Amino acid sequence: MEKPKVAVIGGGISGLVCVFKLLELKEQNKKDFEVLLFEKEMRLGGTIETLEKDGFTLERGPDSFISEKPWGVELCNKLGIQNEIIGTRNENRKSFIVRRKKLIPLPEGFYLVAPTQMKAFLRTPLFSFPGKLRMMMEPMVPRNSSDADESVACFLRRRFGNEALERVGQPMLAGIYTGDPETLSMTATMPRFRELEKKYGSVLKGLLQAAENKSEKLKEAGGPRYSLFLSFKRGMETLTRALAARLPQGTARLGAGIKEISRDKFSGPWRIVLATGQISVADAVCLTTSARSAAGFLNNTSQSLSKKLGFITYESVATVNLAYRRDPITHTLDGFGFVVPRTEESVLVACSFSSQKYDFRAPEGAVLLRAFVGGAFGREFFNRDDGELLDKVKKELAELLGIKAEPLFTVLRRYPDSMVQYRVGHLELVKEIENEVVKCPGLFLTGSSYRGVGIPDCIADAERTAARILDYLNRL
Ligand SMILES: Cc1cc2nc3c(=O)[nH]c(=O)nc-3n(C[C@H](O)[C@H](O)[C@H](O)COP(=O)(O)OP(=O)(O)OC[C@H]3O[C@@H](n4cnc5c(N)ncnc54)[C@H](O)[C@@H]3O)c2cc1C
CATH class of the missing domain: 3.90.660.20 (Protoporphyrinogen oxidase, mitochondrial; domain 2)
Structure with missing residues (x-):
């Protein structure tokens, strides 16, 4: 019997980690299967450059x-x-915010929009006096009892006031998501603040408690301690190059842009159609490109899935x-x-x-x-x-x-x-997408479009997806 084949589409961090994990699982589980990585460009690494x-x-x-x-x-x-x-x-640990064409340092102890060190907060010229008072009243704002998602703007305005949103919340979020807080989902982009509101009735109270717990934990912890942000001496591509170097020869196909993936009546192997017209077959396909590209690949296979993927902007x-x-x-x-x-x-x-x-x-x-x-x-x-x-x-x-x-x-x-x-309702939409994907056995989706945009999130999701692919192969 021919050994099963897995095709991973896209050679950014998500695709590379998915392949790396699959190869690791193959070794650990003594399971024989072939993995191929298809990348449109002539280099691996995707956005990491x-x-x-x-x-x-x-x-x-x-x-x-x-x-x-x-x-x-x-x-x-x-x-x-x-x-x-x-x-x-x-x-150089400071960060600045531009206000009236000048750089103002973010006060010490500021966590996104939440001031945790009062002295520094009261001295900052970033906010007006009424703006500061409103932010300090956050612990008195009643918690939202609804579990429904809301926009980041809605949450921040409700808990900290409009000035906090406009002068700090919006630009800080823009630095990560480059999005409009009026449409970004609170549960998908700032779940921690939502959890703190739920648990402590206040983000500020929760952050102060968390800081106390953390300093206790740090006292006990051993091993290397890292700053919040990390990189590599020779840049971020160190990571994707190290992953690429682990791929056995012939695993990655560069300049291999995918046009379509399809399957006969939801059975038999997946057909992967390249932009060149070449066709490759695989038992499982993992798409790590944007949801928008995935929507295009799947248009002739599942219109309902393709339509839902297209809702991600x-x-x-x-x-x-x-x-x-x-x-x-x-x-x-x-x-x-x-x-x-x-x-x-x-x-x-x-x-x-x-x-x-x-x-x-x-x-x-x-x-x-x-x-x-x-x-x-x-x-x-x-x-x-x-x-x-x-x-x-x-x-x-x-x-x-x-x-x-x-x-x-x-x-x-x-x-x-x-x-x-990640717009309001994003996590619900991802659930609906997952329900559609289940109807296409052997199809898997990972990458920044779904369950986290940061590099560590992409890594974790790609690793989980690789484990699910192995599980699928075991059931073939
Ligand atoms: C400018 C910028 C700055 C960022 N800064 C940070 C940061 O500092 N920290 C952080 O954690 N995150 C940051 N992010 C987010 C993070 O970089 C991404 O979420 C992550 O790198 C996405 O990886 P990925 O593999 O899912 O997608 P990508 O890196 O986009 O990889 C997708 C791959 O698929 C390939 N592909 C596309 N179409 C096809 C096709 N038809 N056929 C075959 N292959 C195809 C692409 O060429 C690409 O190689 C930043 C993002 C951007 C854009």
């Missing part, structure tokens, strides 16, 4: 992964690249890396970067001071900045041509940071329709 140029290490896509969710660090340990991990620079973003000499920049750059509220009407959504956040990003005497552009409120800017967009970014950075020289070089990278928007 590091570029080394003139002594600078640039991230075009993600620049960090968080340590709070352990799956990233666990994978690094497994791959033997834990010594490559770097934490953020201790001396995306925003386009671009990153601009700018390398400067340090001298002509007046600002102290003593932080990780800044976010910009939409009320500032800026081209910038956020900017990381990459070389201040991590070591090994710029040569001595130089600085690397990375601007984030586009998203729900920046579609018009995203659509401008390269020259216009770069000029606007450079001009605004020069004004905000007091930069008196042109950059040494810039690198613009556009990611069209790349930022998934």
